[in-house]
Amino acid sequence: MDFAEILGRTGALVEAELVRLLHGPMVAGVPARLAGAMRHAVLGGGKRLRPFLVLETAQLFDVGPDEALPAALAVELIHGYSLVHDDLPAMDDDELRRGRPTVWKKFDEWTAILAGDGLQALAFEVLAASPPGSKLMNGGLAGEVRARLIVALAEASGVRGMVGGQAFDLEADKLGNPRQPDAAHIRRLQAMKTGALIRVSCEAGALLAQAADNDRSALRSYGTQLGLAFQISDDLLDVEGDATTVGKAVAKDAAAGKATLVSLIGLEAAKTELSRAVREAKAALAPFGRRADRLVQAAEYVAARDK
Numbered sequence: 449m450d451f452a453e454i455l456g457r458t459g460a461l462v463e464a465e466l467v468r469l470l471h472g473p474m475v476a477g478v479p480a481r482l483a484g485a486m487r488h489a490v491l492g493g494g495k496r497l498r499p500f501l502v503l504e505t506a507q508l509f510d511v512g513p514d515e516a517l518p519a520a521l522a523v524e525l526i527h528g529y530s531l532v533h534d535d536l537p538a539m540d541d542d543e544l545r546r547g548r549p550t551v552w553k554k555f556d557e558w559t560a561i562l563a564g565d566g567l568q569a570l571a572f573e574v575l576a577a578s579p580p581g582s583k584l585m586n587g588g589l590a591g592e593v594r595a596r597l598i599v600a601l602a603e604a605s606g607v608r609g610m611v612g613g614q615a616f617d618l619e620a621d622k623l624g625n626p627r628q629p630d631a632a633h634i635r636r637l638q639a640m641k642t643g644a645l646i647r648v649s650c651e652a653g654a655l656l657a658q659a660a661d662n663d664r665s666a667l668r669s670y671g672t673q674l675g676l677a678f679q680i681s682d683d684l685l686d687v688e689g690d691a692t693t694v695g696k697a698v699a700k701d702a703a704a705g706k707a708t709l710v711s712l713i714g715l716e717a718a719k720t721e722l723s724r725a726v727r728e729a730k731a732a733l734a735p736f737g738r739r740a741d742r743l744v745q746a747a748e749y750v751a752a753r754d755k
Contacts, residue, residue, distance in 0.1 A: 451742070451745040451746065451748070451749050452749070454500075454742060454745070455495060455496070455497070455500055455746075455749070458496060458499065458500045458503060458504075459494075459495065459496035459499075459500070461513070461517075462496045462499045462500075462517075462520060462521065462524060463491065463492075463496070465517060465521055466490055466491055466521060466524065467491060469521060469570075469574070470483070470486060470487050470490070470491065471487075474570060474573065474574075475570075478566070481555065481559055482559065482562055482563060482566060484555075485532075485551050485554075485555045485559045485560065485562075485563035486563045486566050486567055486570075488548075488551055488554060488555075488563075489528045489529070489531065489532045489551050489563055489564070489567060490524065490525065490528035490567065492546075492548075493545075493546035493547070493548065494524075494527075494528075494546060496524065497646075497678075497746070497750075498520075498523045498524055498527055498645060498646060498649040499520035499521065499523060499524045499649075500520075500746065501646065501649040501650050501652075501671070501674075501743075501746065502516055502519050502520040502523055502649050502652040502653065503516050503517070503520050503653075504653070504742050504743055504746070505649075505650055505651070505652060505653025505654065505667055505743070506519075506652065506653035506656050506657065507653070507739075508653055508657075508663075508736055508739055508740065509653060509654065509656070509657030509659050509663075510657075511653060511656045511657050515589055515656060516652070516653070516656055518574050518575055518589065519575065519597050519601075519652045519655075519656060520652075521571075521574055522571040522572070522574045522575045522597075522601060523571075523601065523645065523648070523649050523652070525567045525568070525570055525571035525574065526567070526568060526571045526601065526605045526610075526645060527645060528567050529563075529564040529565070529566075529567035529568040529571070530564075530605070530610055530614075530645070531545060532550075532551045532552075532560050532563055532564035532567065533560075533561070533564040534614070535550040535551065535552060535553075535560070536552050536557060536560060536561070537552065537557065538557075539614070539618060551563055551564075568605075571601070572598060572601070572602070575594055575597050575598050575601065576594060576598060589656075593655065593656060593658065596655050597652065597655050597656070600648050600651060600652070600655060601648055603644075603648075604644040604645050604647065604648035605644070605645060608640070608644075609640050609644035609645070609648075610640065610641055610642075610644050610645055612640050612641075613636075613637045613638065613639070613640025613641025613642070613644070614641050616633070616636070616637035616640065616641070617637050617641055620633075620637075620706075620707065621706060628707070629707040629712075630712070631709060631712050631713060634707060634708060634709050634712060635676075635709070638675075638676070638679040638709070639672070639675065639676065642675055642678060642679045642682070643671075643672060643675025643676060643678075643679065644675070645675075646671055646674055646675035646678060647668060647671035647672050647674075647675055648671070649671065650667045650668065650670050650671030650674065650743075651664055651667050651668050651671060653667065654667050662735070663735070666732050666733070666735050666736070667732075669728075669729075669732035670729050670732040670733055670743065670747075673725045673726070673728040673729035673732065673747075674725075674729045674746070674747055674750060676721075676725040677722055677725040677726050677729060677747065677750050677751055678750050679709075680709060680710070680718055680721055680722040680725065681722060681750055681751060681753055683708045683709055683710040683718065684710060684715070684718060684719070684722070685753075685754070686708070686710075687710055687715065688715075709721065722751055723751070726747045726748065726750070726751045729747040730744050730747050
């Protein structure tokens with residue numbers, strides 16, 4: 449079975465649980481327009497790479513889907529919220545996401561803002577509580593484990609992670625601060641904006657299993673390099689990708705004069721950096737041996753993806 453098929457099977461499982469969640473008791477009584485926008489944001493598209501990373505790292509420690517799915521869904525809900533807000537006119541002003549109108553374009557800006565807010569809050573509710581009627585999100589996850597997952601996800605998605613990285617990015621684009629971002633600045637903001645959520649997705653398995661510090665450190669290193677590889681690949685797609693295949697606008701960074709690692713060091717150097725990040729990601733998995741083969745494939749997939 450090739451990796452695309454493996455990812456597709458995980459994606460189908462995650463999609464089914466997201467459908468159950470977003471049509472279930474946790475959204476009962478939510479205004480219909482808001483609920484519709486939340487569903488539009490996260491259902492029916494996406495690679496589900498981050499939930500895959502949660503589930504696959506959990507399997508390294510014999511933690512099954514019943515225990516790992518709450519964390520996998522929470523990560524995907526945070527990812528969905530971030531895309532909704534990222535696409536807003538005040539931020540990246542995108543009208544196309546996953547081949548469909550972005551949430552603000554299909555609905556309106558205020559609905560998109562509230563949908564993002566709702567998805568963010570729902571992510572932490574999923575981690576903290578056991579949704580009624582879901583056999584997958586049972587009450588067996590220890591309170592201490594839940595608390596550690598909540599803290600880790602809050603740090604990765606908050607001001608020291610994704611939100612802070614977005615602030616760095618927008619300050620450069622809209623305020624010209626810094627006037628000429630260097631490679632170190634770009635790496636820092638990308639590690640926060642994109643890398644932090646990927647990194648915590650990789651650490652989640654160790655947190656769920658209450659694994660040893662060295663195992664968590666190995667997965668953190670893997671996630672750090674995978675996040676870097678993902679962002680470089682994304683930047684390369686913006687330069688070389690086809691909008692129909694990618695599912696969103698391309699060549700936007702160059703048109704806007706936005707500094708990226710590709711624009712600063714060039715295509716060939718960026719591809720070399722991508723290869724190095726993939727090698728280091730795979731090397732970090734050495735302690736797990738063949739059990740980590742699918743995570744190795746994930747690193748290779750990120751480097752070769754076309755959307």
